[in-house]
Amino acid sequence: MYVLYWVFALLAQGIGLALLTVAGRDDLRLIGMIAFTGLIGARALSTAGLLSLCGEDRPAAFTSVIVALWFAAVVVSRLAGFDSVANVASFYIAAFTVAIYGFYFMAKNLHALKGPFRQSLMAIFVVEALTCLALLSAYNLQQEPPSLGSATTSVALITGFVLFSLKGFLAVWLTVERLESDLRDLAFSDPLTGVLNRRGVVDEIEKMSQRSAKSDQFAFFSLDLDDFKSINDVHGHNAGDRALVNFTHVVRQCLRERDIFGRTGGEEFAIFTRVTDRNTAGQIAERIRSTLEATTFHEDGHELRMTVSIGVTLMRGRIGNIESMLSEADRALYQAKGDGRNRIVFYDGPTPQPAQSADREVALAV
Numbered sequence: 453m454y455v456l457y458w459v460f461a462l463l464a465q466g467i468g469l470a471l472l473t474v475a476g477r478d479d480l481r482l483i484g485m486i487a488f489t490g491l492i493g494a495r496a497l498s499t500a501g502l503l504s505l506c507g508e509d510r511p512a513a514f515t516s517v518i519v520a521l522w523f524a525a526v527v528v529s530r531l532a533g534f535d536s537v538a539n540v541a542s543f544y545i546a547a548f549t550v551a552i553y554g555f556y557f558m559a560k561n562l563h564a565l566k567g568p569f570r571q572s573l574m575a576i577f578v579v580e581a582l583t584c585l586a587l588l589s590a591y592n593l594q595q596e597p598p599s600l601g602s603a604t605t606s607v608a609l610i611t612g613f614v615l616f617s618l619k620g621f622l623a624v625w626l627t628v629e630r631l632e633s634d635l636r637d638l639a640f641s642d643p644l645t646g647v648l649n650r651r652g653v654v655d656e657i658e659k660m661s662q663r664s665a666k667s668d669q670f671a672f673f674s675l676d677l678d679d680f681k682s683i684n685d686v687h688g689h690n691a692g693d694r695a696l697v698n699f700t701h702v703v704r705q706c707l708r709e710r711d712i713f714g715r716t717g718g719e720e721f722a723i724f725t726r727v728t729d730r731n732t733a734g735q736i737a738e739r740i741r742s743t744l745e746a747t748t749f750h751e752d753g754h755e756l757r758m759t760v761s762i763g764v765t766l767m768r769g770r771i772g773n774i775e776s777m778l779s780e781a782d783r784a785l786y787q788a789k790g791d792g793r794n795r796i797v798f799y800d801g802p803t804p805q806p807a808q809s810a811d812r813e814v815a816l817a818v
Contacts (some may be wrong), residue, residue, distance in 0.1 A: 461493075464493040465491065465495075468489070471487035488542070489522065492518065493515070499550050500512070503627050505623060505627065506557070541801075548581055548588070550580075554577040555578060558574045590607075639652075644693055645666050648713065649714060657712060657774055667769070670727060670767055670768070671732075671733035672724055672779065673787040675697060675723065675785075677759075678759045687754075695756065700713075712724040722778075724728070734798070741760055741761065745794065761796075762796045763796075763798075764783060765781045765784060
């Protein structure tokens with residue numbers, strides 16, 4: 453969408469500058485009105501397109517309001533007796549509004565962009581607002597009517613071109629960043645649940661491991677929904693998909709934001725987190741198990757309850773062999789399944805040990 457807005461912004465800018473050169477000194481004629489309308493339209497369209505990349509969902513309305521403000525400012529300026537500078541003054545009033553809104557939108561949506569983008573955009577809008585005020589004052593202080601050959605007009609055209617170009621550069625830069633982010637999401641995220649996929653889990657574990665100290669202790673959880681096949685058989689695959697999504701919501705409520713959580717298979721999931729000791733890992737696993745067991749879902753008028761089996765392995769420092777860690781957690785998970793499901797088992801060497809806090813057996817109830 454932003455590309456479309458910038459195409460129209462370039463067209464409006466070109467038309468406005470072209471008409472301005474033939475409008476002459478008498479900028480109150482119709483051709484001058486159209487020229488300045490094109491120029492303010494270009495400012496509004498370029499800013500609307502840029503803000504649409506940052507989450508602005510009403511760029512068309514924003515552009516329309518700015519153009520309407522320009523016309524209103526022209527009328528007020530002419531009624532106030534500023535005949536020779538009405539169009540110019542109205543243009544900078546509207547342009548100042550564009551910059552102020554851009555700054556306000558960025559300040560209100562600080563989470564929309566990373567630091568460098570946010571700071572650069574906010575700086576551009578501040579400079580644009582100050583430039584509009586300075587040029588508006590300069591034109592009003594001139595003894596002669598505005599002309600294309602004046603020094604003030606030359607400065608106005610140069611600063612306008614620079615700011616317009618900077619916005620375009622940031623728009624391209626932001627688009628590339630968003631494209632890379634989308635590609636990363638496709639490569640490392642599960643499209644159904646929105647959590648990490650197996651590749652994403654491994655990648656995040658490697659990053660966390662590289663930042664860890666030798667004394668840090670971690671827990672890896674391998675989770676598997678019990679009797680998940682029965683949900684698909686009884687209610688259909690769409691219900692099974694919704695069950696997986698509901699499961700991820702439950703788990704997320706039990707985890708911290710920095711914990712790594714992802715889907716590693718059909719109904720298999722994994723969690724990697726920093727813990728203080730074995731007891732903490734057991735508490736996290738039990739919180740997930742008990743919360744899911746107590747949660748009721750509704751599907752086709754039926755109550756659906758799900759349970760989960762969890763295998764846990766602990767390690768310290770940097771993870772040298774991630775696949776070995778996954779294998780250890782899987783062995784504990786298989787033990788939990790074999791012992792009756794809906795339980796937690798820790799890997800403690802060749803023979804995994806069940807967690808004392810989760811030794812009950814609860815069957816899947818549909």
